[in-house]
Amino acid sequence: MSIRLGGIIAGLAITAVLVLWSLVPGAYNYAFGPAPEKQPSYAFYEHGEGPAGGFSFDGAFGKWDYAQLQRGYQVYKEVCSACHSLKFVAFRNLQELGYTEAEVDAEAKSWTVPGIDPNTGETTTRPGMPTDYFPMPFANNIAAAAANNNAIPPDLSLMTKARHDGSNYVYALLTGYTEPDAEKAAKVGFETPLGLYFNKHFPNVNIAMAPPLAVDGQVTYADGTEATIPQMSADVAAFLTWTAEPSLVQRKQTGWWVIGFLLFATVLAFLSYKQIWAGLKPKKG
Amino acid sequence: MSFAWAKQYEPQTALTKWLDEKLPFPRLVYNAVGAGYPVPRNLNYMWNFGVLAGFCLMIQIVTGVVLAMHYAANAQVAFGTVEHIMRNVNYGWMLRYAHANGASFFFIVIYLHIFRGFFYSSYKAPREMIWLLGVVIFLLMMATAFMGYVLPWGQMSFWGAQVITGLFSAIPLVGEPLQVWLLGGFAPDNAALNRFFSLHFLLPFVIAGVVILHIWALHIPGSSNPTGVEVKQESDTVPFHPYYTAKDGFGLGVFLILFTFMVFFLPNALGHPDNYIEANPLSTPAHIVPEWYFLPFYAILRAFTGDFGIPFTDVVLIPAKLLGVIAMFASILVWFILPWLDKSPVRSGHYRPLFRKFFWVLVIDMAVLTYCGGAPAEEPFVIISQIATAYYFLHFLVILPIVSQIEVPKPLPFSITEAVLGKDKAAEAPRAGTAQGGDAGSLPDGSLQPAE
Amino acid sequence: MAIDTAASSELSTQDGVRRRDWIHIAALSTAGVGGASLLFPLVSQMAPSKDVLAASSTDVDVGAIQPGQSIKTTFRKQPLFVKRLTPEEIAAAKADDAVDMRDPATLASRTKEGHEDILITMGVCTHLGCVPLGAAEGENKGEFGGYFCPCHGSHYDVAGRIRKGPAPLNLMVPEYSFSSDTVVRVG
Numbered sequence: 001m002s003i004r005l006g007g008i009i010a011g012l013a014i015t016a017v018l019v020l021w022s023l024v025p026g027a028y029n030y031a032f033g034p035a036p037e038k039q040p041s042y043a044f045y046e047h048g049e050g051p052a053g054g055f056s057f058d059g060a061f062g063k064w065d066y067a068q069l070q071r072g073y074q075v076y077k078e079v080c081s082a083c084h085s086l087k088f089v090a091f092r093n094l095q096e097l098g099y100t101e102a103e104v105d106a107e108a109k110s111w112t113v114p115g116i117d118p119n120t121g122e123t124t125t126r127p128g129m130p131t132d133y134f135p136m137p138f139a140n141n142i143a144a145a146a147a148n149n150n151a152i153p154p155d156l157s158l159m160t161k162a163r164h165d166g167s168n169y170v171y172a173l174l175t176g177y178t179e180p181d182a183e184k185a186a187k188v189g190f191e192t193p194l195g196l197y198f199n200k201h202f203p204n205v206n207i208a209m210a211p212p213l214a215v216d217g218q219v220t221y222a223d224g225t226e227a228t229i230p231q232m233s234a235d236v237a238a239f240l241t242w243t244a245e246p247s248l249v250q251r252k253q254t255g256w257w258v259i260g261f262l263l264f265a266t267v268l269a270f271l272s273y274k275q276i277w278a279g280l281k282p283k284k285g
Numbered sequence: 286m287s288f289a290w291a292k293q294y295e296p297q298t299a300l301t302k303w304l305d306e307k308l309p310f311p312r313l314v315y316n317a318v319g320a321g322y323p324v325p326r327n328l329n330y331m332w333n334f335g336v337l338a339g340f341c342l343m344i345q346i347v348t349g350v351v352l353a354m355h356y357a358a359n360a361q362v363a364f365g366t367v368e369h370i371m372r373n374v375n376y377g378w379m380l381r382y383a384h385a386n387g388a389s390f391f392f393i394v395i396y397l398h399i400f401r402g403f404f405y406s407s408y409k410a411p412r413e414m415i416w417l418l419g420v421v422i423f424l425l426m427m428a429t430a431f432m433g434y435v436l437p438w439g440q441m442s443f444w445g446a447q448v449i450t451g452l453f454s455a456i457p458l459v460g461e462p463l464q465v466w467l468l469g470g471f472a473p474d475n476a477a478l479n480r481f482f483s484l485h486f487l488l489p490f491v492i493a494g495v496v497i498l499h500i501w502a503l504h505i506p507g508s509s510n511p512t513g514v515e516v517k518q519e520s521d522t523v524p525f526h527p528y529y530t531a532k533d534g535f536g537l538g539v540f541l542i543l544f545t546f547m548v549f550f551l552p553n554a555l556g557h558p559d560n561y562i563e564a565n566p567l568s569t570p571a572h573i574v575p576e577w578y579f580l581p582f583y584a585i586l587r588a589f590t591g592d593f594g595i596p597f598t599d600v601v602l603i604p605a606k607l608l609g610v611i612a613m614f615a616s617i618l619v620w621f622i623l624p625w626l627d628k629s630p631v632r633s634g635h636y637r638p639l640f641r642k643f644f645w646v647l648v649i650d651m652a653v654l655t656y657c658g659g660a661p662a663e664e665p666f667v668i669i670s671q672i673a674t675a676y677y678f679l680h681f682l683v684i685l686p687i688v689s690q691i692e693v694p695k696p697l698p699f700s701i702t703e704a705v706l707g708k709d710k711a712a713e714a715p716r717a718g719t720a721q722g723g724d725a726g727s728l729p730d731g732s733l734q735p736a737e
Numbered sequence: 738m739a740i741d742t743a744a745s746s747e748l749s750t751q752d753g754v755r756r757r758d759w760i761h762i763a764a765l766s767t768a769g770v771g772g773a774s775l776l777f778p779l780v781s782q783m784a785p786s787k788d789v790l791a792a793s794s795t796d797v798d799v800g801a802i803q804p805g806q807s808i809k810t811t812f813r814k815q816p817l818f819v820k821r822l823t824p825e826e827i828a829a830a831k832a833d834d835a836v837d838m839r840d841p842a843t844l845a846s847r848t849k850e851g852h853e854d855i856l857i858t859m860g861v862c863t864h865l866g867c868v869p870l871g872a873a874e875g876e877n878k879g880e881f882g883g884y885f886c887p888c889h890g891s892h893y894d895v896a897g898r899i900r901k902g903p904a905p906l907n908l909m910v911p912e913y914s915f916s917s918d919t920v921v922r923v924g
Contacts, residue, residue, distance in 0.1 A: 007626050012679075036664075261771060262771070265538055272535075373787040374786045374787075
């Protein structure tokens with residue numbers, strides 16, 4: 001009895017403290033206090049959609065479009081890699097995009113990676129080898145910030161997993177550089193700060209990255225695909241999906257086998273269970 | 286313990302006879318989860334989750350031990366070694382996703398197991414010890430899961446470590462030094478990461494030990510059942526094997542289908558994208574949230590927004606931060622006294638009309654708390670979580686004791702056999718005892734006979 | 738949930754027996770197959786990971802090695818000895834080609850045609866894996882002027898062949914090829 005009495009008293013006390021000291025002042029403030037000010041930029045944010053028709057790897061049966069991944073790699077190499085690293089990906093991984101071993105060797109050689117002079121021990125540079133990882137465009141974060149108006153370009157290896165709905169987000173961001181609605185901007189006094197760029201799909205709409213894909217045909221695709229901005233954006237978004245999760249397609253394919261097997265096993269387990277219980281003869285007491 | 290009619294283990298071969306003399310392990314298994322354990326015949330699917338929880342623990346230990354072979358607990362490389370597991374280690378992605386989603390599924394199973402206990406009052410005498418050990422397991426699980434989430438050393442890992450150890454800084458006088466001691470520094474770094482890894486490896490085995498105690502305690506009174514009427518006779522029970530091994534086997538299959546679906550098709554759906562950004566001590570993510578299974582308690586933590594003091598003065602008796610921390614811990618510790626708060630002689634919610642209504646309110650309340658815990662700390666979520674928090678404490682501390690006092694339970698079946706078959710010859714014998722008031726724990730089973 | 742006792746008891750005693758057994762055996766063996774296939778990822782995760790396998794080739798520049806000199810480099814995280822033999826050493830090695838050895842091999846079989854003076858071997862004693870001496874200036878080259886493993890006293894000759902001591906095999910010659918006159922790709 002005493003536990004219950006103590007419990008009731010404690011319960012009422014906790015509730016009283018919560019209601020009188022937190023809920024009531026909060027509710028009063030919410031009802032009569034000043035409305036919390038929202039940054040004017042929120043009014044300009046638009047949720048971004050992926051490319052029309054989606055990506056080839058979407059869905060439970062998704063597959064890589066290797067031609068697209070190769071195009072996306074070209075965009076990364078010719079555009080993004082000037083500022084963004086890809087530190088968890090090695091050149092040898094490119095073989096998974098459908099390149100031959102010799103092509104990967106040649107591709108690796110076309111990159112310059114940090115090395116050590118075997119005679120003097122001094123740091124130097126050398127052509128890449130398949131086992132090397134993609135080089136960092138800046139020596140360190142301080143150098144990266146100094147060269148980019150204090151904004152450090154993030155590593156892109158995991159970008160599509162580090163953002164909600166990442167593949168579509170990358171696509172939307174790259175195609176989201178527009179001008180804000182002038183009338184609306186004038187009304188709320190919104191202005192993109194100096195050195196930043198307006199992007200309606202970036203969470204606070206002011207992004208430090210200048211439009212990386214500014215004109216159609218910025219990249220000349222080897223397979224003759226027309227390099228429009230949406231095309232390049234979709235290609236590089238697909239490539240970055242691969243860098244973030246190289247096992248994506250293998251994972252889904254393995255999943256079907258596993259689930260198929262488990263369905264089969266579960267049906268058997270169910271039949272076995274029903275058989276055993278069907279044989280249960282009630283023993284009259 | 287066992288019922289008088291429990292089957293006895295009889296070794297058949299020379300080897301098992303020899304083993305039975307030297308180390309009667311097969312006998313132990315036979316009596317624990319074999320034909321030697323008589324179980325009520327009327328258990329529904331909600332009774333699958335104990336076995337499933339044990340299975341989850343095994344998944345986590347096996348995948349965890351394997352992941353530890355490739356992981357390095359050092360702030361410089363931890364994030365990279367996780368990526369190494371995902372990219373280079375053979376089937377590393379599968380093992381890591383199984384481990385990460387395994388934690389979520391462990392909590393799903395445990396929550397269902399706990400709410401089964403709430404509805405059927407499994408915590409009541411004579412099963413209080415099972416319940417208390419279960420709450421201990423839950424607390425150990427929370428600690429283990431939290432420390433495991435720190436190991437990938439992503440942004441959520443880092444800031445989770447910062448915020449959760451920050452809870453301890455709310456304690457008066459010793460709080461700040463305690464946080465520094467817990468972290469081994471002024472911010473999460475190598476020292477914290479290493480000790481979290483060490484404890485994350487150790488605690489699952491402690492959990493396994495408490496699970497053995499939990500099962501041991503279970504075998505003293507035997508399993509409860511959906512009617513809440515205790516086992517009276519042999520016809521009330523069936524041997525655990527093959528009846529419930531077969532049923533649990535089927536349940537396991539269903540569980541594995543759901544689990545593997547998440548692992549192979551939506552492996553990151555229950556995680557947070559920010560944890561794929563390497564820890565950065567200089568920048569907090571815009572919206573930090575714990576893993577989903579902590580959200581109800583996180584909502585309770587955040588519900589206390591005002592300092593408790595003397596109104597219209599500046600005197601603060603308990604600051605809001607400390608209130609939140611106390612409430613969060615109290616919200617779980619209250620489960621420890623639950624067997625003594627609810628004194629209804631009837632166990633099962635099926636026969637308790639009023640209790641049952643409040644049970645479903647509690648379920649909704651927990652869902653609301655979960656949602657609010659994941660929402661940003663803005664109105665109206667703050668007010669909603671405050672109301673839900675108030676209900677949470679009122680439910681356990683005020684409503685349950687009162688309901689158990691005033692409620693008129695529905696008539697109980699005479700026995701499990703009667704509940705299952707609609708008739709029980711033993712029931713023809715004169716019935717004695719009613720279900721009003723009384724102390725169920727101290728009375729023999731007769732006290733749990735139907736009110737007529 | 739009442740169980741239809743009459744029907745179920747009949748089923749189990751008459752025609753149900755064989756079907757029931759079949760289902761239990763099938764269910765249990767399927768579970769066994771599932772459990773066994775779980776072992777596959779658990780076992781294979783301990784095999785070398787992709788980055789380890791990829792790092793299994795090394796380029797060595799042999800142009801700067803003077804006759805009689807050796808360099809130590811690494812191949813698969815193990816020491817690799819690259820030695821340029823002097824004409825006298827080549828002659829001595831060839832002279833021993835026909836001698837009775839534990840692991841008979843000719844100098845020609847242990848070098849590449851046209852590059853008979855370049856001997857590339859693993860620096861791993863075939864006895865228990867110590868690193869033999871003899872690759873660096875002034876080290877003990879053993880009784881046969883090649884390599885000497887101090888752990889248990891294995892003597893290798895100038896061609897890296899085991900001549901005395903407990904080691905069972907000659908120093909291993911890894912797979913390699915000359916990508917140019919002076920650069921060797923090992924692996």
